[in-house]
Amino acid sequence: MMRNVYLKAKSAIAYVAVETSDGDESIGTAFHIGDGYFVTAKHVLDGNRVQEVSITQPLIANTCYHDNHLNEQIRPRTLKVIGGPWLADGDIDVAVIRVDAAEDIPAIKMDSIHDIYQSEDIRLLSPVICIGYPPIPLTTHPFQVAVDGKINALVRVRGSSYLTYVISATSRGGFSGGPVIDEAGLAIGLVTESLVRDNHPVEAGFFTCLSISAAADLAIRSGWSPDDSVFYRDIESLAWVKLAMPETVRLNPHAHDASIYVYDDDRDVIITFSSHDQNALSIAESAFASICPLHERELVNDQWIWTPKNNSPASELKHAAIAARDALIATGFCIVAERFSGGRGDA
Structure with a gap:
């Protein structure tokens, strides 16, 4: 079930390579929500210079072990950023960019139920997957990584006006900005930062994602228009x-x-x-x-x-x-x- 969710989503997800203000290289993740608009975490872009936004996965599922041929129209590609970045206000860790020529790139639909409708246990223990580009030691290319888990808790983080999900997976750098997707194939959140105490490594903290409501609100303000006319159930x-x-x-x-x-x-x-x-x-x-x-x-x-x-x-x-x-x-x-x-x- 979740493998099928992954196969439909994998080609909508890109890595974002940046150069930090210190001159270091870093990597994050972004995902396509339609019309060339990509969502990512604000800390991936804020104060950094974007070097590359690229999709690594073919735009069809390759289920044959020996068939590595890719049609020219569906090859992995580097994307040209033509809009943004638009950054959320304050401590809300979400950003939006827009790329050129994204007509054939699939989009991941965002969950249409706003935070105001969520209850504490409505999603508890339901399965999800997270897809991103955490750097893998001894490799020379960004590789897409998919992990599965379950929702363990729905929390309110100090200083945030949006809800946060705690996920049963291991936190790793590079997942930042990646989507957390439910069984229906809807993005319910995006990875922002792990919750850790003091200077402990991220792997020792809680793997969390910010509610997708934050991304939807920012994307709409940035010019994105959802295909679904009832994108928010409470639109009226x-x-x-x-x-x-x-x-x-x-x-x-x-x-x-x-x-x-x-x-x-x-x-x-x-x-x-x-x-x-x-x-x-x-x-x-x-x-x-x-x-x-x-x-x-x-x-x-x-x-x-x-x-x-x-x-x-x-x-x-x-x-x-x-x-x-x-x-x-x-x-x-x-x-x-x-x-x-x-x-x-x-x-």
Whole structure:
């Protein structure tokens, strides 16, 4: 099963050879997501001079042991960078570049479920593969390496606004920027850096990958347009905020005690407030209604929903969601995660 996933993905993955500011040579990995756009880790490119971006694997699967002939159209090749690099802000370790003449290079689809929808155990122990170009001692060429593993944990790393997966594989330099792909052939993350303590070698740390949501957000801002019109399942969600009390956050940063959700597809508007704490529900509802008056709530498909009394514009709905969020924060709630349409991103 995972071998078939690898065979479909291998030709979409390139090595990135760079010269560091110290004059040393280094290598990382990038993968094609379509229309010539390649995703990699920011630390592979940031402050370095790109020497070469090349694909080493033929664009068809070679299953015959003795057939080494390659048609000219499918040979490994060096790619010409024509755009970027675009680097994510702050500590988000992701970058995007664009290459020329990539029409026949396959693309790896990215998982379309944004971080805001993920739960702690939804992928736990599911199999994945990681593909990259870690340098192999005593070799003279970059060789593509594929490793399989399972997802061991979903964590929040200090300073990152995106989720991180812990993978049961050995960390090695050169995998940086490589995709982590699930059974469906979707990239769910990219390798950034291993989590180690002090000056221990990377092999002694946890092999982790940054959620693909970080790459998708940056790629879209860089001009990439996904083929799938519903690339993000929450594309029409105007706002979604998850909040929790401090003790909940201390024990489990994934859990939440309240949420605010606003859906707007230009025809219908649906607003939901969720919490076991009735006082929290009242606070959120009142704060929202002070900006955007609401009809009485209705029970639809076992869920209580509110709708605005007026034909409220998106800006007003978003402003009302922020007011409801801030009202809950004032009573002691903390933000677990939030997503607003229009580039507000996650927190």
